[in-house]
Amino acid sequence: MSTKLKQQHNNMPDAYSIVTHLQELYGEQSQSARYEISKAIFRAKMSPRGSDGDYVLKMIAWMDKLKELDVPMHQYLQINAILQSLSDSFRSFISNFYMNNIECSLTELMYMLIITQGNMETGTVMAVSSSSKTKKGKGKKKATQATKGINKKKGKTIAKGKCFHYGKDGY
Known part of the structure; x- marks a missing residue:
């Protein structure tokens, strides 16, 4: 405390009155x-x-x-404020972030954004995902044996194996 403040508060009876006086002086700031x-x-x-x-x-x-001024923001609000303020080039990142229900800290979000920006500069496309904190749905099943033999390059279908209905090759 400066000497002027000490002199002003010497006549005050207790610490509570000193603190309230200081809050009145500097509370507006x-x-x-x-x-x-x-x-x-x-x-x-x-x-x-x-x-x-x-x-x-x-x-x-x-x-x-x-937070130091006794106005802490909830983590979700912090993340939303950061994502909302990003440039339009991060639109796909933001959509991907919310579609995958990713929960992360602010530093993890920062590292994801740094990686995404690096990938955008090199032209690499990256999907945002989280291993344990996202909701996982059922994926598509692998191709069956009947569709494995289709040759898509030539535009023709070449069947391999026996037909399920007739039991003959070449269908």
């Missing part, structure tokens, strides 16, 4: 700080050529500042 930080989070928009890692770290830093 924290309220305006909360407003400015939350405004920055919800109005943020990533530039199309920006770096994912730096951008997500900046968003996480803002969210940590809100």
